[in-house]
Amino acid sequence: MLFAVRMDVNIPRDLDPDERADLVSREKAYCQDLQKSGKWVHIWRCVGQYANVSVFDVADNEALHRLLWDLPLFPYMTIDVTPLAQHPSALAADRVRA
Secondary structure (H helix, E strand, C coil): CEEEEEEEECCCCCCCHHHHHHHHHHHHHHHHHHHHHCCEEEEEECCCCCEEEEEEECCCHHHHHHHHHCCCCHHHEEEEEEEECCCCCCCCHHHCCC
8 A cells, every 4th residue: 555644854953962972873763774674665754844745655654653653753753654556547556556
């Protein structure tokens, strides 16, 4: 199943700088591992914000929930999830898995 996910990050300004650096480093490694696995299909930065819009390809709602829950920055995020379905007018519809 494909999901569009917007993640807005709000790390407290008073968080210890070493803890912040560790969190950001672990987040990057986790994100890149999921991209390599094919589960995190796309990630785009929202210009001027500490936020991203991503597309995930996972088995179901529970799989996405576990994946998001395990994000190191999860406690500092507001997340909005939109399930996606193939659009019949898309030129690339035959290449997109619904």
